[in-house]
Amino acid sequence: MAQLFRLFLLKELHGWTHETALRTYLTHHPELCEQLGLETVPDQSTLWRTWHERFTADLRETIEVAARTILIKAQDVGVTVPREPERQLPFQRDEEESDTGDQAILDEAASITDHVSRVVFPAFSLNRDDGCEIHENAYWDLQTHLGLRDGLAANEGARSFVYETTRNRTPLGHAHRDQIRNLSIEQVREMYRRAVNRLLDEVAETEEFFRAGIAAIDITEADPFKGDRTGHEDEIIGTKEKTDEYAYQWATVQLVGNAVPIVLDARPIRKGETRLEIVEDLLNSAEDLVHVDNVLMDREFDSQHILEMISQRGLSYVVPKRMQTSEKAQAKRLLRRDQSRYETERKLHLGKNEWHETTLIYRRKEDAEHDDHRQYSVFMSNRGSGFLTEYGYRWEIESGYRSIKRFMAATTSKDFGLRFFYFAFACLLYSIWRAVDLLVQVELTGEYEHSQL
Incomplete structure (x- = not known):
């Protein structure tokens, strides 16, 4: 476990989005593998399962906070660092920035996506039969992907999602829309309330x-x-x-x-x-x-x-x-x-x-x-x-x-249920984003300063 902790600390220090970059780096630096006590370089699927399934949410957050702290401390004493650390807490922008920019959303994409898996996956359901080839959570991942990219529609988003996800099977745009259309307004609202309740339970800690x-x-x-x-x-x-x-x-x-x-x-x-x-x-x-x-x-x-x-x-x-x-x-x-x-x-x-x-x-x-x-x-x-x-x-x-x-996916559809789902999911992404702000501030400073957008 200590070796894996160090591997993902290295990944966070460099700011690599995917495990592939970490594996490539280790392959080209055998001396580092020896220092870490690795006999072989783990494959990409092993690294993905470790981060997303073996590591708890608390451990992932600890690694992220530790990497940011190391980068700041090192930079403060003149040590060259692999990337510029974020010194402002999420949402603490200059007073001139009265609205939230796209880059700020992307900066928090990893934390938002992680919280979506903890909050949304257990609360949302498509009520599909067992044995479907594409996992249900892939649909919520795709909707998150659409929401975190400004003005992205389902067809275009489904194509770009293939290159960003580690999932083997992902839904096509039209299939994604068809599944969402099968949800009633009442079902969407009930799932939304369950998800918000889970989010409130998390920040209430x-x-x-x-x-x-x-x-x-x-x-x-x-x-x-x-x-x-x-x-x-x-x-x-x-x-x-x-x-x-x-x-x-x-x-x-x-x-x-x-x-x-x-x-x-x-x-x-x-x-x-x-x-x-x-x-x-x-x-x-x-x-x-x-x-x-x-x-x-x-x-x-x-x-x-x-x-x-x-x-x-x-x-x-x-x-x-x-x-x-x-x-x-x-x-x-x-x-x-x-x-x-x-x-x-x-x-x-x-x-x-x-x-x-x-x-x-x-x-x-x-x-x-x-x-x-x-x-x-x-x-x-x-x-x-x-x-x-x-x-x-x-x-x-x-x-x-x-x-x-x-945070809303783009659409030209007149389907009322689909339109409302896009709005409701955007509300959920926004709420998760603001909850992440509180959790990060408390983790780093022990206090929460209400952020002004």
């Missing part, structure tokens, strides 16, 4: 992660659909901005704030579904996985029935309110008084002489571009203004969507 926090619910949309949507009108619906364009829409619930920004659940949106149904569904999933304290939503969720449902669960909320006639009039009065902040109680009618009590909080925007009542924003909260500062965390879900969409 660190003292820096608390299985509780603030949940943000929001809706995102795919790029505008340009083709013929005949027969798909209930799935390719309008855009959030009420333009004349059409797009697929997805809703998510995500941890925000000081927690690791893991997407707890995702669901597609069909025509006719109410915001109340969507929020209730996502909260059911979230509360099965973590303890939710506060719910943050955008103004498209400012329905009194949604707010009442959240309050009935014993949760707090902060939601901006669309300004109607009374709110505009109040904002104008505040402007005349040069008053920056104002709170008032409001009863929202639920019907049948039932009301939801909330607090309206008027807040003047700093450096507002308008000189009239539009300088003010109005928020609703059932816990007063004390929770208003938390609303700033909601921006994380928007920045998260940008990263999630980079």
